[in-house]
Amino acid sequence: MERDFMAGKQEVVHTQDHETLCCHYSFARRMSRTPKSFIREILKVTENPGIISFAGGLPNPDLIEVGGIAEAAAAVLRDDGRTALQYSTTEGYLPLRRFIADRYKKRLDLDVSPDEILITSGSQQSLDLIGKILIDPGDRVAIERPGYLGAIQVFSLYEPVFLPVELRPEGPDLFAFKTALEGDTVKIFYGIPNSQNPSGITYSEERRKECAEILSGTRTIAVEDDAYGELQFSGSSYPPFKKYLPDQTILTGSFSKILAPGMRLGWVCAPPAVMEQLVVAKQASDLHTNYLSQRIASRYLSETDLDAHIRTIRAAYKEQQNCMIAAMEAEMPEGVTWTNPEGGMFIWVTLPAGCSSMDIFSDALKEQVAVLPGIPFYVDGGGKDTLRLNFSNAHAGQIIVGIRRLSRVIRSRIE
Amino acid sequence: MERDFMAGKQEVVHTQDHETLCCHYSFARRMSRTPKSFIREILKVTENPGIISFAGGLPNPDLIEVGGIAEAAAAVLRDDGRTALQYSTTEGYLPLRRFIADRYKKRLDLDVSPDEILITSGSQQSLDLIGKILIDPGDRVAIERPGYLGAIQVFSLYEPVFLPVELRPEGPDLFAFKTALEGDTVKIFYGIPNSQNPSGITYSEERRKECAEILSGTRTIAVEDDAYGELQFSGSSYPPFKKYLPDQTILTGSFSKILAPGMRLGWVCAPPAVMEQLVVAKQASDLHTNYLSQRIASRYLSETDLDAHIRTIRAAYKEQQNCMIAAMEAEMPEGVTWTNPEGGMFIWVTLPAGCSSMDIFSDALKEQVAVLPGIPFYVDGGGKDTLRLNFSNAHAGQIIVGIRRLSRVIRSRIE
Numbered sequence: 001m002e003r004d005f006m007a008g009k010q011e012v013v014h015t016q017d018h019e020t021l022c023c024h025y026s027f028a029r030r031m032s033r034t035p036k037s038f039i040r041e042i043l044k045v046t047e048n049p050g051i052i053s054f055a056g057g058l059p060n061p062d063l064i065e066v067g068g069i070a071e072a073a074a075a076v077l078r079d080d081g082r083t084a085l086q087y088s089t090t091e092g093y094l095p096l097r098r099f100i101a102d103r104y105k106k107r108l109d110l111d112v113s114p115d116e117i118l119i120t121s122g123s124q125q126s127l128d129l130i131g132k133i134l135i136d137p138g139d140r141v142a143i144e145r146p147g148y149l150g151a152i153q154v155f156s157l158y159e160p161v162f163l164p165v166e167l168r169p170e171g172p173d174l175f176a177f178k179t180a181l182e183g184d185t186v187k188i189f190y191g192i193p194n195s196q197n198p199s200g201i202t203y204s205e206e207r208r209k210e211c212a213e214i215l216s217g218t219r220t221i222a223v224e225d226d227a228y229g230e231l232q233f234s235g236s237s238y239p240p241f242k243k244y245l246p247d248q249t250i251l252t253g254s255f256s257k258i259l260a261p262g263m264r265l266g267w268v269c270a271p272p273a274v275m276e277q278l279v280v281a282k283q284a285s286d287l288h289t290n291y292l293s294q295r296i297a298s299r300y301l302s303e304t305d306l307d308a309h310i311r312t313i314r315a316a317y318k319e320q321q322n323c324m325i326a327a328m329e330a331e332m333p334e335g336v337t338w339t340n341p342e343g344g345m346f347i348w349v350t351l352p353a354g355c356s357s358m359d360i361f362s363d364a365l366k367e368q369v370a371v372l373p374g375i376p377f378y379v380d381g382g383g384k385d386t387l388r389l390n391f392s393n394a395h396a397g398q399i400i401v402g403i404r405r406l407s408r409v410i411r412s413r414i415e
Numbered sequence: 416m417e418r419d420f421m422a423g424k425q426e427v428v429h430t431q432d433h434e435t436l437c438c439h440y441s442f443a444r445r446m447s448r449t450p451k452s453f454i455r456e457i458l459k460v461t462e463n464p465g466i467i468s469f470a471g472g473l474p475n476p477d478l479i480e481v482g483g484i485a486e487a488a489a490a491v492l493r494d495d496g497r498t499a500l501q502y503s504t505t506e507g508y509l510p511l512r513r514f515i516a517d518r519y520k521k522r523l524d525l526d527v528s529p530d531e532i533l534i535t536s537g538s539q540q541s542l543d544l545i546g547k548i549l550i551d552p553g554d555r556v557a558i559e560r561p562g563y564l565g566a567i568q569v570f571s572l573y574e575p576v577f578l579p580v581e582l583r584p585e586g587p588d589l590f591a592f593k594t595a596l597e598g599d600t601v602k603i604f605y606g607i608p609n610s611q612n613p614s615g616i617t618y619s620e621e622r623r624k625e626c627a628e629i630l631s632g633t634r635t636i637a638v639e640d641d642a643y644g645e646l647q648f649s650g651s652s653y654p655p656f657k658k659y660l661p662d663q664t665i666l667t668g669s670f671s672k673i674l675a676p677g678m679r680l681g682w683v684c685a686p687p688a689v690m691e692q693l694v695v696a697k698q699a700s701d702l703h704t705n706y707l708s709q710r711i712a713s714r715y716l717s718e719t720d721l722d723a724h725i726r727t728i729r730a731a732y733k734e735q736q737n738c739m740i741a742a743m744e745a746e747m748p749e750g751v752t753w754t755n756p757e758g759g760m761f762i763w764v765t766l767p768a769g770c771s772s773m774d775i776f777s778d779a780l781k782e783q784v785a786v787l788p789g790i791p792f793y794v795d796g797g798g799k800d801t802l803r804l805n806f807s808n809a810h811a812g813q814i815i816v817g818i819r820r821l822s823r824v825i826r827s828r829i830e
Contacts, residue, residue, distance in 0.1 A: 024634075025634075025692075027549060028547065028549055028550055028573070030551075031692050034699055056502075057502075061497040062497075064497055064500045066500065069496070069500065070488075070492035070493065070496060073485075073488045074488070074489055077484065077485035078485065081485060085479045085481065086474075086479070086675070087473055087671075087676040088677060121679075121705065124702045128699065128700045132443065132572060133443055133446050134441075134442060150702075153699045154699040157547060157696070157699055219441060256502075260501070261500070261502045262498075262500040262502065262706035263500065264702075264704070264705045273440055280446065284449055284565075284568045284569040284571070284572055285540060285569065285700075286679065287565075287679075288679070289679070290677070290708055292675075292708060293705055293708065
């Protein structure tokens with residue numbers, strides 16, 4: 001179960017020959033363990049207009065409230081421009097941290113102080129800071145299988161040993177979870193309980209409790225990535241790990257999916273002793289998060305009905321997902337299966353045994369459709385028959401045409 | 416010469432007892448080596464209104480062109496809001512990278528391609544990425560003595576051994592520089608050749624050549640931090656290390672001092688093979704730099720006369736520095752000496768032997784004046800009789816009153 005991460009990665013990430021390229025330079029060891037983001041490499045290929053892309057993870061741009069953000073920007077720069085453009089505190093803009101704390105209380109009945117919240121340059125930076133303060137080389141990091149590629153990538157910088165824990169429809173496989181945590185040697189369990197990336201799986205309430213019970217009493221810290229909690233189509237969420245294990249959970253969140261990704265605003269919510277270390281790491285990493293963006297976001301949030309805006313996003317994504325699933329039901333050949341997530345932006349596809357997602361990727365690209373092979377989401381070299389499809393960044397027409405072409409491509413490979 | 420960095424730091428950085436505080440958590444080893452930024456701790460104390468602060472490193476807020484930036488923000492959000500608020504490329508906005516490359520050509524006759532430039536979340540992040548890709552635990556990092564606190568802090572995360580190289584009025588002490596680089600075991604030499612932080616020293620052209628000759632043929636990479644190159648009062652610069660050693664130099668720059676720090680925009684300019692690793696590290700760290708800010712900055716720069724704006728900043732800073740130096744000449748007791756920098760934002764003060772900068776710091780704070788003891792700029796525990804004074808964020812009246820009080824405090828300690 002415990003395998004070096006790169007073992008399963010080298011056949012996928014076709015970076016140039018390290019030896020040839022870097023003959024003059026001696027890079028840090030951690031770089032040889034950190035894969036170039038496969039998603040970003042693919043996105044480069046698929047940027048050409050004309051390609052229908054299900055490969056990325058972009059929010060629907062039509063749902064970004066450009067007008068409201070522009071008004072907020074104008075107001076901030078008019079009323080307090082000099083301050084908004086100056087250096088600021090590492091922790092982040094207090095009213096924005098208060099907003100996040102209040103929303104946790106309202107949404108999840110979670111009691112956290114604004115002092116337990118640090119504003120970061122997006123959720124990805126939250127993970128970098130967590131890796132920085134917690135992971136020594138060789139430390140054991142348990143992660144969902146399949147697991148979020150961005151987390152695998154950034155944690156790899158800190159040279160852990162990954163322990164993949166199989167995901168089931170209800171959440172982590174309980175036996176695998178227990179086995180991984182046996183002996184209390186795991187530093188972190190990293191998971192996305194709501195509409196997981198890439199699988200779309202939402203942990204059941206029961207499974208959350210069971211996992212929390214297993215974690216309780218260990219020294220393992222639960223890193224709970226909640227990038228998609230606000231995008232549960234039902235509008236409600238099961239209790240977060242943070243609720244069961246307040247002192248043992250680091251909860252991360254993001255404005256990328258509910259406000260705008262280009263503003264690079266996320267946060268990390270952690271117990272005070274952990275927060276103190278996170279702030280040191282944040283200071284060292286980039287002093288503080290873009291203050292102008294923090295001020296614009298805070299102003300925008302104070303003047304908008306965020307709940308209404310999020311309801312609009314949820315309804316749109318639900319419709320986009322329904323459209324994709326209807327198309328798949330109509331077009332996909334026998335033997336292809338997929339998830340029907342309760343929220344988020346992704347559907348996870350399993351191909352018939354023996355069908356290679358890399359082949360499908362290449363064939364589909366020739367048909368002007370981009371998909372993401374599931375392989376980079378596996379730290380142990382599995383997933384060769386899986387695909388992640390993003391539905392949030394394509395219109396209904398594109399979804400229908402794209403799925404038709406993809407289905408044809410898969411059919412021709414399995415027949 | 417080679418001493419553990421924390422050795423000289425623990426008496427200064429009064430963080431809470433690590434054992435008491437973190438009993439439940441096992442943090443990564445690197446955190447025990449990373450000092451909390453003394454500057455930021457001091458800034459917290461000195462934030463009270465009424466205090467005259469020479470402690471920080473803030474640009475003069477009156478010189479931030481709020482109006483022009485507001486216009487650029489409005490234009491970007493009006494003309495291309497959806498794109499500006501969406502995810503973007505890791506490397507950064509191409510027109511902004513082109514602007515930087517063109518300006519290097521114009522200012523320094525430096526030939527770099529936009530592909531050799533990566534936009535970062537401020538200069539501090541450039542240093543984090545450089546540390547990430549280059550420094551393994553135990554690697555040797557040569558650094559000016561005194562050296563920039565932010566670099567000491569972020570490189571410490573990667574657990575190097577620091578080799579301090581004494582700074583002289585002309586630049587690094589040549590004998591110390593040669594000695595440090597002997598045997599070709601040094602991974603990085605980190606320096607700020609223009610108006611160094613904290614000393615204000617600008618390397619002479621001769622010393623740059625001499626250092627470059629010593630570096631040439633070694634595997635040591637010169638990390639040339641040029642945060643203040645545009646703020647040389649003369650308006651011109653000696654050739655950068657990058658000119659002498661293009662393949663062996665990583666050059667970093669920042670918009671914080673010429674545009675606005677709150678936008679957190681910096682860059683790193685590196686040879687292609689190094690850039691490839693930097694981009695991987697950047698992807699892992701935060702995907703990409705705030706895209707809205709990049710777009711606003713690019714728009715603003717395309718419509719403003721940056722040279723005229725920078726001339727204004729230079730003239731103002733020169734006047735502020737002259738004012739501080741005149742006040743010091745009039746008020747400081749015998750035995751106190753200081754630098755008269757060719758640019759930048761700081762004056763470096765040496766107290767009479769035996770006079771402790773920590774005492775002066777405490778006494779001055781009682782008189783409502785904040786200064787920065789020089790100790791955290793030393794990786795080897797020296798500098799106990801030094802102070803850094805920032806002049807860019809105080810008006811003439813504050814400078815005169817502040818220096819008068821500071822002089823009184825020093826006088827009372829040495830008499």
